[in-house]
Amino acid sequence: MADLEGIAENVIRGQAPKVKALVEEAIAENVNAGDILREGLIKGMGVVGEKFKNNEFYVPEVLIAARAMKMGMELVRPLLADAGVEPVGKIALGTVKGDLHDIGKNLVGMMLEGAGFEVVDLGIDVSPEQFISSITEHEVQVIAMSALLTTTMPSMKTTIDAISEAGLRDNVKVLIGGAPVTQKYADEIGADGYARDAASGADQAKVLVGVA
Amino acid sequence: MTHRERWVRVMHFQPVDHIPDEEFGAWNENFPVWQEQGLPKDVNNNSDFDRYFQFAPRSGIPANVGLSHGFKSEVLEDTDQYRIYIDGNGVKQQVFKDGSSSIPHYLEFPLKDRKSWEELFLPRLEIELESRYPENRSDWEQIKARYSDPGWSIPVGITIGSLFGWIRNWAGFEGVSMLCYDDPDLVKEMVSHLAALISKVIHRAVHEIKIDYAAGWEDIAFNHGPILSPKMFREFVTPNYRRIADTIREANPDAVIYTDCDGNINDLIEPWLEGGINGLFPVESAAGSDPIAIRKKYGDRVVMLGGVNKRALIAGKEAIKEELERIKPYVDEGGWIPHVDHRVPPDVTFENYVYYLHLKREMFGIPHPEEFESRPEIKAIKAKWKGVL
Numbered sequence: 001m002a003d004l005e006g007i008a009e010n011v012i013r014g015q016a017p018k019v020k021a022l023v024e025e026a027i028a029e030n031v032n033a034g035d036i037l038r039e040g041l042i043k044g045m046g047v048v049g050e051k052f053k054n055n056e057f058y059v060p061e062v063l064i065a066a067r068a069m070k071m072g073m074e075l076v077r078p079l080l081a082d083a084g085v086e087p088v089g090k091i092a093l094g095t096v097k098g099d100l101h102d103i104g105k106n107l108v109g110m111m112l113e114g115a116g117f118e119v120v121d122l123g124i125d126v127s128p129e130q131f132i133s134s135i136t137e138h139e140v141q142v143i144a145m146s147a148l149l150t151t152t153m154p155s156m157k158t159t160i161d162a163i164s165e166a167g168l169r170d171n172v173k174v175l176i177g178g179a180p181v182t183q184k185y186a187d188e189i190g191a192d193g194y195a196r197d198a199a200s201g202a203d204q205a206k207v208l209v210g211v212a
Numbered sequence: 213m214t215h216r217e218r219w220v221r222v223m224h225f226q227p228v229d230h231i232p233d234e235e236f237g238a239w240n241e242n243f244p245v246w247q248e249q250g251l252p253k254d255v256n257n258n259s260d261f262d263r264y265f266q267f268a269p270r271s272g273i274p275a276n277v278g279l280s281h282g283f284k285s286e287v288l289e290d291t292d293q294y295r296i297y298i299d300g301n302g303v304k305q306q307v308f309k310d311g312s313s314s315i316p317h318y319l320e321f322p323l324k325d326r327k328s329w330e331e332l333f334l335p336r337l338e339i340e341l342e343s344r345y346p347e348n349r350s351d352w353e354q355i356k357a358r359y360s361d362p363g364w365s366i367p368v369g370i371t372i373g374s375l376f377g378w379i380r381n382w383a384g385f386e387g388v389s390m391l392c393y394d395d396p397d398l399v400k401e402m403v404s405h406l407a408a409l410i411s412k413v414i415h416r417a418v419h420e421i422k423i424d425y426a427a428g429w430e431d432i433a434f435n436h437g438p439i440l441s442p443k444m445f446r447e448f449v450t451p452n453y454r455r456i457a458d459t460i461r462e463a464n465p466d467a468v469i470y471t472d473c474d475g476n477i478n479d480l481i482e483p484w485l486e487g488g489i490n491g492l493f494p495v496e497s498a499a500g501s502d503p504i505a506i507r508k509k510y511g512d513r514v515v516m517l518g519g520v521n522k523r524a525l526i527a528g529k530e531a532i533k534e535e536l537e538r539i540k541p542y543v544d545e546g547g548w549i550p551h552v553d554h555r556v557p558p559d560v561t562f563e564n565y566v567y568y569l570h571l572k573r574e575m576f577g578i579p580h581p582e583e584f585e586s587r588p589e590i591k592a593i594k595a596k597w598k599g600v601l
Binding site: 014055057058060063064067095099100101102103104106124125149150151158179196197209 | 233241308315316317384386388390392393434435436437439440441479497498523526557558559561
């Protein structure tokens with residue numbers, strides 16, 4: 001019998017081969033792909049996020065959990081459309097113009113995927129124009145911007161202003177984060193949300209798309 | 213009181229005439245920006261910076277505890293927009309040419325597994341002394357004589373490199389994180405090998421020259437804490453620091469051993485102390501490592517270098533004054549040489565930096581260096597502050 005609880009547990013423990021085996025088993029037993037995703041993979045990553053926020057888990061534990069989740073996700077993804085499962089939201093993610101750091105951004109991406117989002121990873125050094133293109137081309141609901149440096153932080157405001165000037169501000173929510181970023185700064189530049197860490201980024205994104 | 217006596221006394225909570233006049237420098241991007249704001253055009257790097265502001269010097273013992281020979285640096289791709297190259301650590305990286313950032317984007321790391329450790333790194337980390345000290349024995353004897361002279365007035369230190377940080381540099385942040393779970397025995401073996409190498413190399417130096425401090429680095433924390441758990445750090449790293457610390461303290465029990473780690477280091481302080489590290493640098497206040505909270509928690513078990521919140525210098529004169537007033541009572545207790553909590557970023561103006569430095573020197577009784585004070589650009593800046601100071 002399919003062990004969805006076991007999938008979640010092994011995601012939490014970062015046991016990628018076990019997650020793969022259990023997901024294969026569940027698929028073979030015709031368990032609904034949405035249930036495998038929600039009750040197994042997403043549930044496991046949800047626990048990982050909470051533990052990360054509470055300093056019970058650190059980066060290595062998050063990375064091995066994300067690797068396990070991805071291994072299961074690769075098996076489930078092709079089945080989701082047939083099962084009528086939609087992502088909880090679509091989000092474009094990038095490190096702002098002038099900033100080449102991607103560790104924090106990648107962690108956020110893992111947490112977002114683990115929360116059931118479809119993530120459009122725009123990479124590093126992302127210009128306001130590239131963020132805008134993601135709204136029109138990919139129809140994302142949320143733009144998530146990351147910056148590690150106080151000197152690159154102003155690109156967040158530049159991007160928000162550019163989105164407004166393009167007449168797209170009402171089409172998208174803006175979420176920001178990164179070492180020097182604060183809620184105060186988010187308020188000052190007119191962002192819709194701020195996340196203090198990667199796991200909170202996924203929580204905030206769910207709030208912004210109205211599924212939290 | 214010489215600078216050396218002053219430095220040692222501060223680090224041991226003993227009374228001094230004033231704290232040492234030390235700072236951590238600035239980002240390379242600062243120099244062209246500040247030159248537009250009055251900094252002379254010939255101040256282009258941190259050596260120039262130290263000379264220009266007349267900060268107190270340090271003396272370092274030349275003993276190499278790192279790679280005996282670097283990887284071959286090689287440009288792989290060079291376009292109008294970017295350059296992709298391999299550096300001396302074997303790391304493949306990309307730098308952009310539009311001036312948006314001088315920080316590289318890392319593309320590939322050489323340390324991936326046991327095979328790459330054994331083939332690429334072990335031959336560069338052989339535990340031997342000859343290639344790690346000045347080639348000429350007479351040069352070493354001269355250094356020994358100079359630093360052992362009772363009249364030598366500059367603090368003498370040695371670098372002890374890094375244990376986990378080096379592996380992070382060679383394997384990448386994600387690579388080393390994965391290795392901790394995929395091959396923990398290899399991580400332990402690598403850390404242990406580095407500790408054995410470092411202990412062996414510094415053994416000669418610390419027994420032949422009385423050092424005041426040993427300085428290492430880790431840089432394994434970000435704004436929410438260390439990248440790995442304190443439990444894992446204790447298991448993989450702490451006992452190896454103890455080996456290095458024992459080597460140093462059997463020669464000089466009073467030597468300060470400090471480590472450079474940016475980010476929020478609060479959860480690492482206890483494991484460092486257990487390993488014999490008793491000094492913190494640069495105490496990045498802006499990332500959550502509050503030096504006052506550290507002082508209140510650890511008292512004289514921990515000494516600090518740094519801890520002045522760089523964001524106060526970005527904010528302006530009032531914030532600078534508040535920050536210095538905030539730390540002063542604790543600096544006055546001893547065991548703390550305050551300076552900016554990392555290299556000064558380019559969003560700090562030259563004027564704010566000069567103001568910070570002036571106020572710090574004033575508040576802590578540090579003599580204002582004559583040559584610096586007589587510079588026309590400094591006089592011009594200060595003339596604007598009449599009534600502010």
